[in-house]
Amino acid sequence: MSQELRINNNKFIDQTTRLSFKFNGEKLYGYKGDTLASALLANNIHLVGRSFKYHRPRGIMTCGSEEPNAIVQIGNDPSLTDPNVRATEIELYEGLEAFSQNCWPNVKFDIGGINNFLSPLLPAGFYYKTFMWPASFWEKYEFFIRHSAGLGKSPSKPDPDIYDHKYYHCDVLVVGGGISGIMAAKLSAENNNETLLLDDKNTLGGATIYQNNDCFQIDGTHTNYWLEKEIKKIKNIKNLTIKTRTSLAAYHGYNYLLAKENLTDHLSPDERKGKIRQRLWKIRAKKVIIASGSIERPLIFNNNDRPGIMLSSAIKKFIDFYGVKTGKEISLFTNNDSAYETVISLKKSGVNIVSIIDIRDKSSSKIVKEVEKHNIKIYWNHTIVNTEGYRRISFIEIMKLSDDGSGVIGKKIKLKTDCLGISGGWTPMVHLFTQSGGKLKFRSDDNVFLPDKNKTPSDQISIGSCNGDFDIKDIILNSNRDVKTFLGIESSPFDNLKVESSKEEKKKNIWLLPSDKPIGKTKPFLDFQNDSTAKDVKLALREGFKSIEHVKRYTTTGMGTDQGKLSNMHALGIIAETTGTNMGELGTTTFRPPYTPLTFGAIVGRNIGEFFDHIRKTAMHNWHVQNKAKFENVGQWKRAWYYPKNGETMFEAVQRESKAARESVGILDASTLGKIDIQGTDASEFLNRVYTNAWSKLAIGKCRYGLMLNEDGMVYDDGVTTRLGENHYIMTTTTGGAANVLSKLEDYLQTEWPELDVYLTTVTDHFSTISICGPNSKKILSKVIPDLDLSDQSFPHMSFKNSKINGIKCRVMRISFTGEHSYEINIQSNYAKNVWELCMDAGKDYNITPYGTETMHLLRAEKGFIITGQDTDGTMTPSDLQMDWIIGKKKFDFIGKRSLYRSDTIRDDRKQLVGLLTDDPREILEEGAQIVEKLNQKPIEMLGHVTSSYFSPNLNKSIALAVMKSGKKLKGKKFFVPMENKNINVTVTDTVFFDKENKRLNA
Amino acid sequence: MFIINCPYCGERDQTEFSSGGEAHIVRPKQPTELSDDEWAEFLFMRKNIKGIQFERWNHSHGCRKWFNVVRDTSNDKIHAVYKMGEKPPVNK
């Protein structure tokens, strides 16, 4: 491995542990402590990807989460591969395999790169403008776009990794472990606050931890040594929890924050096995201290995107922290003093500095003077007008700036360089602050948006460079002062520190640096990932876009996976400049969470597979399983759907079950129906108010069917309610409606009628329900409960009796949802399976047939009984269902009564429930099919649709329920149900198809 | 993701509660005496204020009690919490 770019004896890199990795198939080596980016640079690899639109070669530009170019695909295992990983963030491990994204066929030869030469044809909004027309071509365009774009590949198989969630409460959360975060964490924890300190890196200390420069000293030592000691000390504070590799993703109201902890992404695949990969922290902090730092800005000039052009601060970190030289002949281009720190670091490591190009006239700060001692050529008041080099920068061309900075003058100077550091000043990371609802203010001195102290949500502060302090002196002084005030601390160990720094004296900013060529012939990139240039932004403004949010979307500036961390400020600056607006008034685009991408795994945590949603099973579930039932999901319930025998189809099984239930006896598990126990002296009055019919006169021991409406008059739920005692009822609801009905009833009781003495308790899970139906049901019941008087006189239809089975109390209702003579046994769920088996045993001689929900639906449809939610859809009144008989017209009031005669609900052309028979009795209609009268009409008027449809084995013909406009008047009329390849002739009928006289109830 | 101080249970996470819309809309005592317009006013018309709003909340994953909340919808700041039937502690 090439060692000439490595600096030995760097304290952050463990040169005794060599790691092998692969990049685009090539085997390379790095060391423990490297990121993929630093290891690649040590191998002299800058070119790592292609840009999104023009497929221009792009290199590593930063050393952090703001990286726009060096995003790679990790691994190629179809279940583990990870796209859009920033090479600057992933720590190197043995066996790491990374691939460039967005290049086809490969990074060095890329067919899409032809877009670069076509770029005059690909301005802002090109995709919007071109691919809109003609619409039929969209598929072809889409193919082209998808093939030539593609930001990484998604895994194609389920994720085998384990993810975790953790809820955490603390007094103080400190976000960011740079110098101000370390100070804050120490002050907080040492003053009796449970404190959590988070940092997204594996090492604490931010940029100060490698700031080894004579110009910056604390109490007489270099800042890095001072901070190193402080970090060692805070590790022993009891109240302080420190989490590294943990990045803050979102900051919500009431100090609720989400952070992602990376636990294994830095380990080799072997070391990861069985471990939790990532943990999502859900933090509630009483107070939050944001110390999220700042990132350096690039400079916007012609051809500023070539591999080898990097942020000056990144070059500094690579040399000081990772011990990697990013080039052999480095130039720096700046508008401020920070690039000079980089120069000193490079000089110390013996890297040759070609020149410094500074757009300012002069600076005589301490650090600049220090650099001048080294005899490095500084081109004051100059700018870069062009760069050369395809896969790596090779030359820069510089010219003198005109007096007003809008143009260039004099002779062009060409300089050879293999790496260019650019520095355009600093941008405070205010993302979290704004996510929390904080408002920003603009500081025009150095063009930064800062947290506005007067518009900061309570219980949080921002400190350090994210608060606009860039000089180490200010950072220490202000962080110490602000944290003390925020936490009510009187004295601090940082009160009398002696800090030395180099004060920046002069600032100058030009958002778009001029070139000797007209702007139309230049490529000054703003958003490196999305390939939008300053030209594009200017074009959008010319085309009439005014709002920053619109310009952003039109030009796609700031819309990549880096969310424009580098580009947003320049886009704003150029817009402000071009439109003559003040940047402060222009405002920023919205910073949305997450700050850096979150994996789906971290978001869902353990809530996958069987933990994704609750599954509810009845007490008899295992019996159904053993008897080969097919199940249907009804809400969270698993309900037996049908019980196929000997390879029966669903249709065959349902026909058999339906016939058996009417000819002899069927048995159904009805346990999932909602059951609400209602007690209290006002229970009858309560039922009067919530059901449409009258309840006061229902005798004890009797059952009644009830219909419940919404206040808007539409049918909401239905079921049978039984009077168990003077002040005691049990209500049944539909399976799916159970929870909502209880909530609704509680709502009325607590808010509208608090004077009523009524108590509601859900007992759905406590009691199981076995429904036995058919002409032989009485015989079965008399075997199961021999001492129960089942005579019609003693136990008529719609009544109930308390009883016992083997000494276990049960309630038996004689009610019917099929029109057959039937009983429902309600028994404590623990005994239900046993009683079910007793019933099966008792019915052996009568061919007792278990049936599921499908047969239940068929049998009730034969009788024209509705199912709320199937034959109703929240727009049906009782009258629409031809159930006027259930409206207690004499009742003073009930929920929804007034709505039953609103102008809309009394229209006679509302959709109303009807029966439908097909002219061909073997033809079964499809549920949801439309009903029409005239086939040659255009457009065809749709009169209604089929809501329930079955082939009735007991009538030997197909039957259906439907809702139709003015349905009540249509009996006997003929219509069509148009299907894809035929029109089915149908006739409107009564809704009751079977046993119209209800003779079988008492058979 | 705010915190609501349930008058029965104390401070709990918002995820334990469900919102019931505008508060202090009293169901008419004699709906049958109302015109269509008057009934519609009760049935359909709700305010959606940016700023201080009086709303009903239910501690649905807790004590299941309904109560009232005075919330600033622009920043989710909760100014008061009070039981059903009680007068708002801040001016409505």
Ligand SMILES: [Zn+2]
């Ligand atoms: Zn509660």
